Amino acid sequence: MEELESSELGTLEYWENRYKDEIHNFSNHGDPGEVWFGEDIVDRVIRWMNESDIIEKNSKIVDIGCGNGMLLVELANEGYRNLIGLDYSENAIDLARKIAEKQNLSIEFMTCDVLKGLPDKYEVVHDKGTYDAISLSENPKEQREKYIETVHHSLDEMGVLIITSCNWTQNELEEQFNGKFQRTATIPTPQFKFGGKIGSVVTCCVFQKK
Numbered sequence: 001m002e003e004l005e006s007s008e009l010g011t012l013e014y015w016e017n018r019y020k021d022e023i024h025n026f027s028n029h030g031d032p033g034e035v036w037f038g039e040d041i042v043d044r045v046i047r048w049m050n051e052s053d054i055i056e057k058n059s060k061i062v063d064i065g066c067g068n069g070m071l072l073v074e075l076a077n078e079g080y081r082n083l084i085g086l087d088y089s090e091n092a093i094d095l096a097r098k099i100a101e102k103q104n105l106s107i108e109f110m111t112c113d114v115l116k117g118l119p120d121k122y123e124v125v126h127d128k129g130t131y132d133a134i135s136l137s138e139n140p141k142e143q144r145e146k147y148i149e150t151v152h153h154s155l156d157e158m159g160v161l162i163i164t165s166c167n168w169t170q171n172e173l174e175e176q177f178n179g180k181f182q183r184t185a186t187i188p189t190p191q192f193k194f195g196g197k198i199g200s201v202v203t204c205c206v207f208q209k210k
């Protein structure tokens with residue numbers, strides 16, 4: 001399996017600048033900014049969580065690399081009560097707090113580099129696009145392995161990781177997470193057909209800690 005070539009999306013500087021612009025847009029026009037991979041994926045993940053018999057409304061759920069925090073906003077509106085958002089970009093956390101405060105939602109947000117460890121243990125770790133960003137950093141293999149180790153350490157015994165990626169297929173994710181996790185579900189994502197082959201634009205998997 002080949003590593004991805006590093007890009008600016010793997011740097012803190014890129015995200016700080018991006019969220020600085022998004023704060024400006026939110027303050028001026030109320031626009032919360034990009035929902036990565038589209039709202040449909042958020043709906044599908046939340047539907048899966050609602051139907052799951054291992055996740056409850058008071059489960060401790062952390063979104064790592066939460067960006068503008070919109071997934072947590074949607075979860076709070078669905079009645080989930082124990083929500084934490086972490087991102088290494090201070091501007092992202094600032095934006096996420098502003099958005100949640102405007103809707104009077106009680107969500108905890110904290111600046112945190114997930115590669116340096118998470119502050120607590122959780123029943124659910126959610127990641128949409130963060131492992132992808134980490135895979136685009138310098139020394140991607142080392143960083144990916146650190147991520148897998150950190151998430152494993154921060155999950156409760158029966159905890160799950162819900163991960164959405166546009167850079168890796170289900171098989172690749174399984175290969176990478178296999179030592180410490182086993183895939184227990186795949187959340188269906190929109191598919192496209194090209195030349196008779198069916199593929200997905202994004203992959204969304206649920207991994208349980210081994």
Ligand SMILES: C[S@@+](CC[C@H](N)C(=O)[O-])C[C@H]1O[C@@H](n2cnc3c(N)ncnc32)[C@H](O)[C@@H]1O
Pocket residue numbers: 015034035036064065066067068086087088089092112113114115127128129130133134
């Ligand atoms: C593609 S964006 C996705 C944002 C959000 N999850 C969403 O779906 O809208 C990737 C996010 O990961 C964050 N990120 C990247 N590396 C990180 C790290 N080591 N620790 C914490 N956050 C990180 C970035 O700041 C950015 O907010």
